[in-house]
Amino acid sequence: MGENEPRQGADLKTQIGLFVEMSTPFFKEDNGARWLLATVVALTLLNSGVSVAFSYIGRDFWTALSNKDPAQFNIMLQRFLSALIAGVPVTVFYRFEREKLALAWREWMTKRVMEIYYSGQTYYALEASKEIDNPDQRIAEDVRAFTQVSLEFLITVLTSCIDLASFSTILYSIYPQLFIAIIGYASVGTFVTTKLGGKLVGLNFDQLQTEADFRYSLIRVRENAESIAFYGGVQQELNEVQRRFGKALDNFGQVIRAQRNLEFFTTGYRYLIQVLPGFVVAPLFFQGKIELGVVSQSYGAFNHILGDLSLIVNQFESLSAFSAGIDRLGEFLERMRGMATIANVTDNKRGLLAAPASTSSSPSSSPSSVPGHTALDSPLKDNLLGDDQPEQDDGPKEGEGVGVLTTETAKGARLAVEDVSVVTPTGGRVLMSGLSFRLDDSERMLIVGESGAGKSSLLRAMAGLWTTGSGKIVRPTKEEMFFLPQRPYCTLGPLRDQITYPSSHGGAEAAGEDGDAEAVEGTTEGGSVADDDELLDLLEKVDLGRLAVMMGSGDAHAGLGAVRDWSDMLSLGEQQRLAFARLLYNKPTLAILDESTSALDLANEERMFALLDTLPGLSVVSVGHRPSLVPFHDTKLTLASKGFKLESTGSNRKRGHGTGAPTSANVAVADSADSSASGMR
Numbered sequence: 001m002g003e004n005e006p007r008q009g010a011d012l013k014t015q016i017g018l019f020v021e022m023s024t025p026f027f028k029e030d031n032g033a034r035w036l037l038a039t040v041v042a043l044t045l046l047n048s049g050v051s052v053a054f055s056y057i058g059r060d061f062w063t064a065l066s067n068k069d070p071a072q073f074n075i076m077l078q079r080f081l082s083a084l085i086a087g088v089p090v091t092v093f094y095r096f097e098r099e100k101l102a103l104a105w106r107e108w109m110t111k112r113v114m115e116i117y118y119s120g121q122t123y124y125a126l127e128a129s130k131e132i133d134n135p136d137q138r139i140a141e142d143v144r145a146f147t148q149v150s151l152e153f154l155i156t157v158l159t160s161c162i163d164l165a166s167f168s169t170i171l172y173s174i175y176p177q178l179f180i181a182i183i184g185y186a187s188v189g190t191f192v193t194t195k196l197g198g199k200l201v202g203l204n205f206d207q208l209q210t211e212a213d214f215r216y217s218l219i220r221v222r223e224n225a226e227s228i229a230f231y232g233g234v235q236q237e238l239n240e241v242q243r244r245f246g247k248a249l250d251n252f253g254q255v256i257r258a259q260r261n262l263e264f265f266t267t268g269y270r271y272l273i274q275v276l277p278g279f280v281v282a283p284l285f286f287q288g289k290i291e292l293g294v295v296s297q298s299y300g301a302f303n304h305i306l307g308d309l310s311l312i313v314n315q316f317e318s319l320s321a322f323s324a325g326i327d328r329l330g331e332f333l334e335r336m337r338g339m340a341t342i343a344n345v346t347d348n349k350r351g352l353l354a355a356p357a358s359t360s361s362s363p364s365s366s367p368s369s370v371p372g373h374t375a376l377d378s379p380l381k382d383n384l385l386g387d388d389q390p391e392q393d394d395g396p397k398e399g400e401g402v403g404v405l406t407t408e409t410a411k412g413a414r415l416a417v418e419d420v421s422v423v424t425p426t427g428g429r430v431l432m433s434g435l436s437f438r439l440d441d442s443e444r445m446l447i448v449g450e451s452g453a454g455k456s457s458l459l460r461a462m463a464g465l466w467t468t469g470s471g472k473i474v475r476p477t478k479e480e481m482f483f484l485p486q487r488p489y490c491t492l493g494p495l496r497d498q499i500t501y502p503s504s505h506g507g508a509e510a511a512g513e514d515g516d517a518e519a520v521e522g523t524t525e526g527g528s529v530a531d532d533d534e535l536l537d538l539l540e541k542v543d544l545g546r547l548a549v550m551m552g553s554g555d556a557h558a559g560l561g562a563v564r565d566w567s568d569m570l571s572l573g574e575q576q577r578l579a580f581a582r583l584l585y586n587k588p589t590l591a592i593l594d595e596s597t598s599a600l601d602l603a604n605e606e607r608m609f610a611l612l613d614t615l616p617g618l619s620v621v622s623v624g625h626r627p628s629l630v631p632f633h634d635t636k637l638t639l640a641s642k643g644f645k646l647e648s649t650g651s652n653r654k655r656g657h658g659t660g661a662p663t664s665a666n667v668a669v670a671d672s673a674d675s676s677a678s679g680m681r
């Protein structure tokens with residue numbers, strides 16, 4: 001995860017703007033939220049009333065006691081009990097409704113941020129751009145802190161306003177000059193505190209980041225434990241984890257030093273309050289114009305008001321942590337909003353938290369939200385391209401501005417690559433240019449070439465993940481296309497989900513995924529919409545039938561509901577075979593396979609390719625190094641540093657549908673490619 005340069009917090013005006021932009025949409029969009037807020041405000045007022053009532057009742061109670069007045073004492077006792085009956089529910093509900101609002105706000109905001117993050121290919125683009133560190137922490141932690149602290153702050157401000165209104169009147173009536181003195185004192189205090197403590201905002205920002213980086217390094221070791229153990233690389237990992245921990249500690253050292261410096265002022269500020277009112281009203285007292293009781297009353301009022309006016313001085317440390325959180329969240333949302341993938345589907349004027357039009361439903365139900373089966377309709381041009389980069393008609397050359405590789409989807413289409421150049425999104429390296437070919441119904445093409453030649457990158461362009469370059473790619477809709485990435489991916493959830501992924505109807509509900517701990521390890525109930533027999537049949541086909549039996553302790557149907565860490569448990573080859581079962585289940589018309597049999601023995605490889613024949617009309621583009629792959633394909637595209645070459649493999653494989661040899665279109669392209677294979681790198 002990227003480790004950004006230490007940064008300064010945004011200025012106050014920007015922060016206030018960000019705060020308003022991030023805090024208002026919940027209350028604008030959700031009627032229930034407005035009611036809840038109104039209830040909380042009303043209960044805050046009532047709660048203040050309860051405190052005042054108790055203070056008066058307490059005063060009279062003690063007066064009756066000291067006056068030895070039993071009748072008055074009994075009356076006060078009754079009043080106290082009545083106030084207790086009325087006051088307790090107010091105080092309890094005041095707290096409960098506040099927590100309820102905080103919970104509802106967090107739920108709304110976290111869901112909205114996740115919708116934005118998972119819409120289109122934002123999560124992928126953000127990861128590729130490396131510009132935002134630890135999005136996980138921003139979604140999980142920063143949103144929670146934002147909603148909670150905002151609410152606390154709102155309540156504090158509200159209570160302070162009520163307090164201020166009541167005690168200002170008292171103080172002003174005692175001595176107007178004292179009132180003016182208090183305003184001046186609080187203003188100077190606030191100004192000096194913000195100046196002295198300004199550094200804390202940036203330091204708190206860095207603290208959040210360094211802590212997240214440290215946590216990420218620990219998670220990486222856990223996730224790659226086996227590889228690290230094989231390499232014996234634990235010392236190096238430990239060094240890195242310690243380095244990151246050291247950075248977090250160093251920064252925290254700076255935080256406490258900045259806090260210490262600030263406290264020299266704030267502590268003095270607080271002590272001075274003890275003599276300041278006396279200093280102002282003493283002349284009046286010495287002249288006999290006021291009594292000692294008035295001096296003591298003015299002290300009480302002064303302290304109340306100063307407490308209210310000194311919110312910033314007293315709360316600066318927590319406010320600075322809060323403002324660092326605003327910064328991180330604002331940066332995250334702004335970066336996502338800046339991406340074409342979001343900008344295309346939303347109205348930018350509606351603000352940072354506007355819902356992406358493409359994800360009105362929950363992110364998990366959208367196939368575009370998950371790796372492995374990519375959304376193909378929203379290219380990431382701004383993110384992967386940067387702003388103001390010119391479009392090019394001709395193939396780009398090294399060092400030139402980067403153009404846009406356009407992609408078109410057409411239902412029922414296969415694949416047409418028209419004069420395509422692919423450029424790396426960072427560094428602008430031209431991987432290939434002037435590439436054209438067409439893949440028809442049932443045709444299969446193998447892409448080969450030296451490591452780093454750009455094979456996977458061409459697949460990324462076909463999937464719409466990379467749009468840097470030029471030319472046009474026509475492909476089927478995302479539902480008709482299936483992509484098996486180089487690294488097999490196993491989703492969290494039961495075995496059933498591993499086969500149906502990314503179709504969401506396979507078993508998320510069946511696995512009881514509403515947050516129960518059972519989803520981590522164990523066996524879940526069946527009851528999926530998907531036909532379990534069909535799923536077991538698919539497992540048999542890819543030679544994984546015993547897996548379900550084993551997981552279900554002899555009952556294969558029960559085994560489909562077993563939840564394990566599949567990526568960890570299954571061998572690479574087993575995961576690759578599982579991916580083929582997934583492909584068969586999803587029945588695409590175009591399959592894109594990136595070295596998807598690299599971990600299989602030759603017999604299993606043949607078996608997997610034979611399974612592809614069972615999907616009628618399926619066209620395949622695969623990438624692979626092994627010569628054994630050639631007979632399973634009709635054409636071969638060779639990518640090399642000097643150019644590319646497209647040729648027939650001469651395979652006489654039996655097709656499910658279509659002709660037995662490369663089409664005339666392909667042959668024509670192959671010829672021209674042969675003669676003009678140039679313009680690369």
Ligand SMILES: Nc1ncnc2c1ncn2[C@@H]1O[C@H](COP(=O)(O)OP(=O)(O)OP(=O)(O)O)[C@@H](O)[C@H]1O
Nearest residue numbers: 128424425426427450451452453454455456457458
């Ligand atoms: N996000 C990126 N930004 C810049 N360069 C990248 C990025 N991703 C990959 N590259 C570079 O692009 C080149 C082509 O990578 P690609 O993964 O397409 O190679 P490949 O032909 O599939 O290699 P292999 O056979 O080793 O998998 C490599 O030099 C790689 O370092």
